[in-house]
Amino acid sequence: MARILLVEDDTQVATVVQEALESHNHVVDWADNGNDGLDRINHFPYDLAVVDWHLPGGISGLEMCRKYRESGGKVPILFLTGQSDIPNKVEAFNSGADDYLCKPFAYAELMARVRALLRRPPEMQGKVLKAQEITLDLNTCTVTRCGELVALAPSEFALLELFMKNPGRLFSSKELLDRVFNLDTEATDEAVRQRILRLRKKIDVDGQDSLIKTVKGLGYKFEVE
Numbered sequence: 001m002a003r004i005l006l007v008e009d010d011t012q013v014a015t016v017v018q019e020a021l022e023s024h025n026h027v028v029d030w031a032d033n034g035n036d037g038l039d040r041i042n043h044f045p046y047d048l049a050v051v052d053w054h055l056p057g058g059i060s061g062l063e064m065c066r067k068y069r070e071s072g073g074k075v076p077i078l079f080l081t082g083q084s085d086i087p088n089k090v091e092a093f094n095s096g097a098d099d100y101l102c103k104p105f106a107y108a109e110l111m112a113r114v115r116a117l118l119r120r121p122p123e124m125q126g127k128v129l130k131a132q133e134i135t136l137d138l139n140t141c142t143v144t145r146c147g148e149l150v151a152l153a154p155s156e157f158a159l160l161e162l163f164m165k166n167p168g169r170l171f172s173s174k175e176l177l178d179r180v181f182n183l184d185t186e187a188t189d190e191a192v193r194q195r196i197l198r199l200r201k202k203i204d205v206d207g208q209d210s211l212i213k214t215v216k217g218l219g220y221k222f223e224v225e
Contacts, residue, residue, distance in 0.1 A: 002047035002118050003027045007037035033057025034064045046075050053081035069096030076117040090154040129164040131224045133205050156199050163222030172219040
């Protein structure tokens, strides 16, 4: 059981999500605007927040997330939104989001994302992610390899962040397309393969196996040995 904050102004969506979470014995508090959501997450001990992007009440879900992270808040945040293009996804991750699910969404996928975030170890909830010689700093949106800066495109940064926040988790090409890529212009398995290849070239260390593993016929995962 977890205590979850749901911030959603659409009553119908909120009801569906709340009932889904409560069916798994989670305790759900519902706020229907950004100001109320920010006040609740700052004053109550939540295990997870599920937040809509567009909210009434003076601040958006994005602003709520940013303000909360700037104050040192560490509760995992899952965005529910209709914003599906790369710039919006990158902006959400750079503002402190931990995961991103586009509307309309499937019940099973929502619950899988919730379970994954609730399983995250505490050391993965900070703003600096590390794996061997790779460091990803969410405060400055920078990546270093062996102490040297690595220049990544926004979608490459989002892809690496997704992998580093979910070590060992297998992602299919479809999942990566849905969560990182622009579905209108890059929605192919080959686009995923090429982006993975480019990311590997930028972060792999000579003489060491790549941290991004290909599981033939199934997808990709980030694995630290």
